[in-house]
Each structure stands twice: as C-alpha cells, then as structure tokens.
Amino acid sequence: MAATTDIGIDLGTSSILVYAKGKGIVLKEPSVVAYDKDADKVRAIGEEARQMIGRTPGNIMAVRPMRQGVITDFLITERMLRYFIQKAMGRRAFRKPRISICVPSGVTEVERKAVEEATYQAGAREVLIVPEPVAAAIGSGIDITKPCGNMIVDIGGGTTDIAVISLAGTVVSNSVKISSETFDQDIIRYVRKTYNVFIGEQTAEAVKIRIGSAYPRAEEKTMEIKGRNVITGLPATITVSSDEIRGALAQTTNQIADAICAVLEKTPPELASDVSDRGIILTGGGSLLDGMDELIQERTGINTVTAENPASVVALGTGQYREVMNEFESQF
Template sequence: MFDTDIGIDLGTASILVYIKGKGVVLKEPSVVAIDRDTDTIRAIGEEARLMIGRTPGNIVAVRPLRQGVISNYSVTEQMIKYFIQKAVGKRSYKKPRISICVPSGATEVETKAVEDASFQAGAREVFIVEEPLAAAIGAGIDISKPCGNMVVDIGGGTTDIAVISLGATVESTSVKVAGDDFDDAIVRYMRKKHNLLVGERTAEEIKIGIGTCFKKTEVKKMEVRGRNLVTGLPKIIEVTSEEVEEALREATTQIVEAIHGVLENTPPELSADIAVRGIVLTGGGCLLDGLEELIESKTGINTMTAEDPMTAVAIGTGRYLEVMDEMNQEK
C-alpha cells in the first residue's frame, strides 16, 4: 500500500517527478541558491530561480547539473532529496523505487554519480534509464515492437537522438547543444550586433516570444531591455524574429547534423521504418518555433512533436519499469 514508484527527469533546466498512479506531480527549475558565507542552501527550485542575477554577493544561484550530468554532487543530492520529499510527502513508510534518466552519452562515472545521489536521497532501488528511451515511452511510442522509431529529445543541456527497436537503443548520439545554448547564442548575438548586454532570463524570453529557426514570411518583433555596452546605461531596442533565426542558426545546424549522423549509421530496415513513421521530437527545447520544418526540410522525413513534449521524459521514466515488466512477460 505504501510502496511508491517514482520517475525523475533529472534535467539541466528543470526537474520533473512522476509518481505511479498520479502522473507528473512536480515540475521545478533545477536551481539552488547557496549562501557562500555559511555554505548553506537558502532556496531550491522556483524560489531559487527567481534569485538568478538578482542576489547580493554572498548568495549565489547555481545549477548543480550541467549538460545533463552532475557538476556539483553534494548540492544535487540535497536537491533530489528535497524534490522527493516534496513529491511524496511524509506519509511514505517505505523507501521508494526510483527510475532516473541520464543522457545517452553519459559515462559510467557520470551514471554512477546519479545512482549514488539517488540512493543517498533515500531510494530503495535505483534504475538508470537512457533519456531517449524514456522520451519514446512518454511520447506514447510502442517500443516493444521490432520496428524503428526515431526520437530527438532536446532538453536544456543536451540533445539526445536515438533509434529504438525492441525496447533498446540501436543507434544513438548525445550532443551538448540544447535549450541553454539557444539562450547563450541570443546573448552573444545581442552583444555583438547591438552592443547590448542581456541576461539569461531576457534571452529566454526572446527565444519563447519571437524565437524561430526557420525563415517565415511573417516577421515578429519584440522590445528588449538591456545595458548598452558603450555608454553603460540601460537601453531598449527592437529585435525581429529574423535576427533570432540568424542567432540560433549555428546551434540548430549542429542538432540537424547530429540527426543526419544517426540516420547514416542506422541499419537499412530500420531506416525504412523511420521514413514511414517519421521523427518524434520531445523535450522543452523542441518547442522552438520552426524546428519541425527545419528538420523536415533537411532530412526529407516527416517530423512531429510529441503531445506533451515537456513531460514526456518524466512520464517515460516513471513508466519504464511497467513497460519492461510487460516486455519480459511477453517473452
């Protein structure tokens, strides 16, 4: 009765927690605010995100995960613990079984760090799931059949691309270009083109508001506030969607090239399946306007976005044990 199965999408930008029977119960930014003077944690999640770029010198808002892997072990451990307790509550008498996802290109050391952090945070058993596999399950793809499915999961820190058949990954790659890199590209472009210094949050607002990676007839515009690098004073300028497309071109080209690389190495029978079934996009980064059209124009393969791309990995991670049990029973 008190047995809990939890799926955690341990993302660079946000953490989602899925509980069997309840669905996704928690979605918060993976940000922790630390007091440098006392070396204590002041805030975790949304509360800490609001502090980014707005704190006094002694308090720093950090992301303990970089490009899908742990960069600060002790802080990650406390963050996982906090989110598990927040999701499960105090009622659980038994330690939960936790499925947690890692990028397909994660090394053994990186995977072990995630596993250890989960045990330290109070897990009874830990199952490591590859991100594209979780994304495919969460997107509603039947991975148990012997046919090729291609999933492109664009998160905050990494883009995972994989061809899946019979419940396993046949061909995959992980590139360290994703949502955060789109923001960085916008920051660099604004500095270079307009001599305007903008923060991470402003760059994200530009990306969500008028960001596109495919040239369209309709041009969107947006007012952007920042600091003029020449005068040092605040300044407001108007930015167009065409400029954002130019800023994001390099990053999106890298993702398309990685997709191309995986398709080149895919066995011919599975390639034929993908040509018919298409490419499925998941992850928050795939919400960038024009991405479907860009991939479709470069590969010639029908590309579609999963129904709820933001939660697909979390749902898939949570359902992973169920799906694997079903497949083993069928054997």
C-alpha cells in the same frame, strides 16, 4: 501510500520533473539551488532559487548543479533531489521510494554512477537508470517493445539526444552538447555583438519563446528588450526581430539537424526504412522552438512531428519504464 512509492525523475539541466505512479506529473520546478557560501547553507531550491539568478548578493550563488545532463556539484544535487522527492511524495510517506531516473545516452559509466549514488543518498530504496531517448519514446506513447525502428530526438535543457529504438533498446544513438540553453546563449551573444547590450538568461529565454524560430516565419515579429549597455554601463532598450533571432540561432539549429542526419547514416537499412515510414518524433523543451520540426523535415526528407507536451514526456516515460520492461521481459 503504496501508489506513490514508485516515482520517475527527469533530472534535467534546466528543470526537474517528478512522475508518481497512479498520479502522473506531480512536480515541475527549475533545477536551481540558491547557496549561501558564507553560512554553507542552501537558502532556496527550485522556482524560488530561479528568481534569484542574476539578482543575488555576493555571498549567495544561484547555481545549477547539473550541466549538460551531468552532475557538476554532487552534494548540492543530492540536497536538491532529496528536497524534490520529499515534496513530491508528501510528508505522510513512510516508505522509501523506488526511483527510476533518466540520463543522457552519451554519459560515461562514472557519470551514470554519480547520478545513481546521488539518488540513493537522497533517500531511494532502489534506483533504476533509464536512457533519456528510451524514456522520451515511452512517454510519447510509442510501443518500444516491437521489432521496428522509431527515431526520437530529445532536445533538452543540457543535451540533445538522438536515437533509433527497436525491441526496447537503443540501436544507434548520439548525444550532442547542444540544447535549449544553447539557444539562450546564442541570443545573448548576438545582442551583445550587434547592439553592445548585455541581457540576462531570463530575457534571452523570453525572446526565444516569443519570437525565436528555426525556420522562416510567415510574418516577421519584433520584441522590445531591456538590458545594460556594455560601453556606458547604463540601462538600454532595443527592438529585435524574429528574422534576426532566427539568424542568431541558425548555427545551433543546423548542428542539431546535422547530428540527426549522422545518426540516420549509421542506421541499419531496415530500421531506416521504418523511420522513413513512421517519421521522426521531437521531444524536450527545445523542440518547442518555432519551426524546429519544419527545419528537420526539410533537411532529412522525413515527416517530423513534435510530441504532445514535449517537455513532460521524458518524466512520464521514466516513470513507466519499469512496467514496460517487466512486460517486455515476461514475453520471453
């Protein structure tokens, strides 16, 4: 069982991924908890709870205990972590795990401590906090221990983390509270304002995945969506185009590009030159928005690529962080 006692957790706003040493990603589920207020009980966690969003009776709340990479409900986060750790390790695990867990680069010391404390309460024997961009870089296959600049942009479910990394540390970074969840909210707002139709989070996410884009598409796509007319209160069906959705997302996608440019402006010249040569790497589920890499490349003039399996790289890097750092420190 020794192989599974080292695990890495990507505790995201929208999903949680668990990496077990020697096994890879062993669990990926939405970070949602269905909580019964009347009975003061957790009714469901993960995928089962996600399916309840917008469909629960008044006494049951489908809650996300993480918001923008920060714990908003400590007890529910602890219960959720405990459940996922046990599920990932299996019932035969008799030893408490050593856990590496990542946090956005912009969190405060208090927020960082809250994540650490929740992880201990959930059953960890040892906790290591990993900055999200560093984890993303390791998971993308970058050797962060070399003295050269690498730029990582991690567009997660709650925050976008931008960092220039060299010699196993972050040189310049910025964390903005914009994410793939912001894209969903932009779509909800646009449909409501333009068509007087209210749609839920799951519908908005489906629109984003199927026809959403950050950069003009070669051919326009359309999609039929169902919602509720805000005036009559009756069900309504409308058709939206990819051009409309790109317009709805434009402010947010441009804010991400602006934040990247701001980090580049603060980057020391030698490292900026490295980034220019090596390119920008996009990670996180939000980087899967069609044309995101093209938009950033156009705005910065730097070759931009999306990592392979971008939604999993933070969990992979978090799980491998301890080994990478031990190896790095042994060189000195």
